[in-house]
Amino acid sequence: MAGIRTLAQARAFVKRVGICGIFADVEGHSLWDATDLPDRQPGERGWGQKVSAVWTWKNLLPARHPDEIFYGKVKGGKAVLMSMARLREHYPQHHLPVRECSPVAQRIYHALKFDPMTTPELRRHLDMTHPPQRNQFERGLKELQITLNIARRNSEEDENDTWVLFREQYLEIAADER
Template sequence: MKPKHPAKIKTFEQAYQFVLQAKTCLIFGSKCSDLPSLWDVVDLPGRQPGQKGWGRKVEAVWAWKNELPAQFPDEIFYGKLPGGLAALMCLEHLRRVHYPAHHRPVSQCSPLARRAYELIRSEPHTTAELRRALSPSGAVSKSKVDSALVELQVTLNITRSNAPNLKRDTWLPFAEQYPDIGGGE
């Protein structure tokens, strides 16, 4: 449920507390969901006229979606919800509620998602590396590869690496990063 009086978050620490309290929150709001969003509660200025870049609010939310799970890997998870909505979630909620309700075996995923998973299972890959490997001739569109990656995230078969120094999304098997939750297949 979206809060009636949303918090006014200005700091990383406040964002951390918000995610733990919400249990699950979207990164950006969506008309398709009643979940609270980090975007809606962050109280930082947007891009000002004449200012370069995105503005402090977008920069903070975009950075925190990666930094929170990187700095608190045993407490916060970043992933995709059904419908492909990006979310942050406390690990206890992931373990007890979300994973049992939403995990599907790779064998039930699309053929392209299964191919992507096999590449990721052999070694971590960035999104760009997967696009090249899955379509060396360019025959498979970028959007189809991206959809396969979303499918694997939603079904909790892959996850973004929490390694703090990564600049690009790097994908791992979910069970490798969360062995106590995903157990492997």
């Protein structure tokens, strides 16, 4: 265990390991496992210190340090934090042109071409709020993250996940592949 107790320590951890899962192990590293804060105690309300910290850090690290840390999903759908150096290595091997993605993923992508949207806004915009379309929407959204076609916008002001095209937020990385 790395003994992480602060945002600064979490930042240093991600930069050192290159990639880590948020709550699950990815390539031998997990922010959850490396965090040394107490779990929720019996009778305690809310999430407890450890869950609250890890959940907050996964959003704050890429928002405060967008040139250093990326939040996304990898094959299998696991959420990860990744250093920019690692993202540069990861992108060419894992990016898939949107035209090769599923029809639902393509619809989601095209809806984001002009404006960022939160997950609920996007779901409503595409009229995919009820099963089975809702499940198809979730799979398409995950597919676009895994294939590095969309990314969560790096903003501390966003209360909900707000999606943008990957190439708009990470133009330098996407341009390197061409």
